[in-house]
Amino acid sequence: MGIEGVNSRIASIQSRIIALQTQKTEPTTTPGQQTTPAGGAGGGDFASYLSQAVSQTPGSGRTYSLDAKGIPTELTAYGNGKIPATALEQVGDTRHKLWAPAAEKLTQMIADAKKDGVTIGITDSYRPYAEQVDLAKRKGLYSQGGLAAKPGTSEHGWGMATDLDLNSKALSWVRQNADKYGFYNTASRESWHWGFKPEKVPGLVTS
Ligand SMILES: [Zn+2]
Numbered sequence: 001m002g003i004e005g006v007n008s009r010i011a012s013i014q015s016r017i018i019a020l021q022t023q024k025t026e027p028t029t030t031p032g033q034q035t036t037p038a039g040g041a042g043g044g045d046f047a048s049y050l051s052q053a054v055s056q057t058p059g060s061g062r063t064y065s066l067d068a069k070g071i072p073t074e075l076t077a078y079g080n081g082k083i084p085a086t087a088l089e090q091v092g093d094t095r096h097k098l099w100a101p102a103a104e105k106l107t108q109m110i111a112d113a114k115k116d117g118v119t120i121g122i123t124d125s126y127r128p129y130a131e132q133v134d135l136a137k138r139k140g141l142y143s144q145g146g147l148a149a150k151p152g153t154s155e156h157g158w159g160m161a162t163d164l165d166l167n168s169k170a171l172s173w174v175r176q177n178a179d180k181y182g183f184y185n186t187a188s189r190e191s192w193h194w195g196f197k198p199e200k201v202p203g204l205v206t207s
Helices: 003-025 046-055 100-115 129-139 168-181
Strands: 088-090 097-099 121-124 161-165 193-196
Touching: 088 100, 097 100, 100 168, 100 193
Parallel strands: none
Antiparallel strands: 088 097, 121 161, 161 193
């Protein structure tokens, strides 16, 4: 075999290795099957299950159900503004907390913005009921031209919204990219207010 033959043999082996690696990392189940516990997969390919789970950052592959109003059912039992700190998750290394999948997506968004040279700060996140009452007194109800939700109805009270500190560059970055992380500007008069929509994040919600 001449040198050309050896080179072509190496190229063929390399392409087979790449094909095998690609097969290994591709998810082998559909999103609808994600609720199957690893142990219940009948001794299936654990490595592929694991890589699939890890690739879905929020809750490491956990899926959630929502009630008719789009609130995760695991939160509705507590009530708006009455969620214990243990049921929430810290956003990066900040003092702010949100519902875990929202916290993880926001942490990721802030890190990705930073890579683009954009700084996203957080002004507010989960808001307990008493703070919602106080805010409504100070800022007035949104429905009456103010800036506060009716206490007990705020997206902040579910740990499902964040108020961001954005300069003009950051605001335009967030407007362009937030939906990739499941965040939407859900209060038209508040450019800083971004609500988390779990149903828009692929693989997060069970149907
Ligand atoms: Zn807000």
